[in-house]
Amino acid sequence: MALDASLERCGNALILRRGPPASTLLQLARATGAKAVHWNRLHEPALAARDERLASELAASGIEPIIHDSALLCPPGAIRNAAGGPFRVFTPFWRRLRTRLAELPAALPAPRRLPALDRAPMSLPLDKLQLLPAVRWDAGLAQRWQPGEAGARRRLVRFVAAGLAHYVDARERPGEPGTSSLSPHLHFGEVSPRQVYAALQPLSAAGSEAFLRQLGWREFAAHLLHHFPHTASEPLDARYAGFDWRDDRDELAAWQQGRTGFPIIDAGMHELWHTGWMHNRVRMITASFLTRNLLMDWRAGARWFHDTLVDADLANNTLGWQWAAGCGADAAPWFRIFNPVLQGRKFDPTGRYVRRWLPELAGLPDRWLHEPWAAPARLLRRDTGRWPPPLVDLAASRARALAGFRHHLAAQRLRSPPA
DNA sequence: TTTTGAGTTGTTCGA
DNA sequence: GTCGAACAACTCAAA
Numbered sequence: 001m002a003l004d005a006s007l008e009r010c011g012n013a014l015i016l017r018r019g020p021p022a023s024t025l026l027q028l029a030r031a032t033g034a035k036a037v038h039w040n041r042l043h044e045p046a047l048a049a050r051d052e053r054l055a056s057e058l059a060a061s062g063i064e065p066i067i068h069d070s071a072l073l074c075p076p077g078a079i080r081n082a083a084g085g086p087f088r089v090f091t092p093f094w095r096r097l098r099t100r101l102a103e104l105p106a107a108l109p110a111p112r113r114l115p116a117l118d119r120a121p122m123s124l125p126l127d128k129l130q131l132l133p134a135v136r137w138d139a140g141l142a143q144r145w146q147p148g149e150a151g152a153r154r155r156l157v158r159f160v161a162a163g164l165a166h167y168v169d170a171r172e173r174p175g176e177p178g179t180s181s182l183s184p185h186l187h188f189g190e191v192s193p194r195q196v197y198a199a200l201q202p203l204s205a206a207g208s209e210a211f212l213r214q215l216g217w218r219e220f221a222a223h224l225l226h227h228f229p230h231t232a233s234e235p236l237d238a239r240y241a242g243f244d245w246r247d248d249r250d251e252l253a254a255w256q257q258g259r260t261g262f263p264i265i266d267a268g269m270h271e272l273w274h275t276g277w278m279h280n281r282v283r284m285i286t287a288s289f290l291t292r293n294l295l296m297d298w299r300a301g302a303r304w305f306h307d308t309l310v311d312a313d314l315a316n317n318t319l320g321w322q323w324a325a326g327c328g329a330d331a332a333p334w335f336r337i338f339n340p341v342l343q344g345r346k347f348d349p350t351g352r353y354v355r356r357w358l359p360e361l362a363g364l365p366d367r368w369l370h371e372p373w374a375a376p377a378r379l380l381r382r383d384t385g386r387w388p389p390p391l392v393d394l395a396a397s398r399a400r401a402l403a404g405f406r407h408h409l410a411a412q413r414l415r416s417p418p419a
Numbered sequence: 420t421t422t423t424g425a426g427t428t429g430t431t432c433g434a
Numbered sequence: 435g436t437c438g439a440a441c442a443a444c445t446c447a448a449a
Binding site: 089090091092172213217280281284288323330332333335336337338339342343395398 | 425426427428429430431
Binding site for chain 1: 440441444446
């Protein structure tokens, strides 16, 4: 209840209600004599449409809707290419957005006082909202995250002071705390990208530009979903619309539960399950594995990530999965298939990440850590002996994917030859 | 207006 | 062991 605590410090309190947005807010506005309702704009298409309806219903009842823009550095409709259309390639998009950052209005501080009402309206108790799952799978999340503005602020300050200088090198190594871990806080609006931009000033520290560029990806994802709202469920690259993805429930479950036999994949899926978060490098490796080595529909992977990530964000998730599957804007080319053994060796060379999430492999020497099936039998102790054999053969599954994509794209060309 | 070059995140193969 | 080529096709902006 971090928000309630913040409001209390301003001399006020949070009021919880449950019901259809317009009628619930109208009732509350009448009970308190409010003349206006303020909120921040959301850009996810369904939520933007809901809020637009809400605004017109409030206005029709004489309550002024006042909408603020704090979720993004720049509203998605505002960035256009020379032809007036949306960008579909990141770098030109980022160059354009980058030139506009200096003109951003500064982030305002939170108000010190919010005068309390004479008669406090009724609030539902928090547990009435039933926000927590009946089966408490979420115990590990509380250890990793501190929700609320204070937790977000602390993370931002610590990252700028200690993380930024090593960001360029450390951000690719999942075994080290090299990234900001701000994603859930940004998603829930506990810190705004403009506050992050302000905290990075004067942008002279090593890593500032590289980190800012990652905020640029967040903007690009929102930009794409805004201009191409169908991409949450359909590929942006229409050539892939009819691709015949495999559908194997057992293999999907093995991937979800981290039982593929590939340590970097399984470590990632365990990290996701236990903390609600996964390092970005490992998101790419696990997504490449599902969509290419297992040749399964990116939407199945996107759904799992959306259900398990604490930073689950429709725009970012869609961009990431379509990138990995090769069917999005500026996507990985179809022939780029990550090899989980090479990726593991390259980005987790000392095995810190794999050993943290897969303790049964902790005793294996670095040399074999990313391919336990190839280790000499004398090194496999009883605990590592139960390690599942690889779910697929890497070379064969790679060849299957390449043949499948090549065949599909050739058939597409026959159907619709280039103009 | 047309041409040209670059573009987040790789792997494999053969010289 | 190292290195370059091949693996395609398309967007965008600068020249």
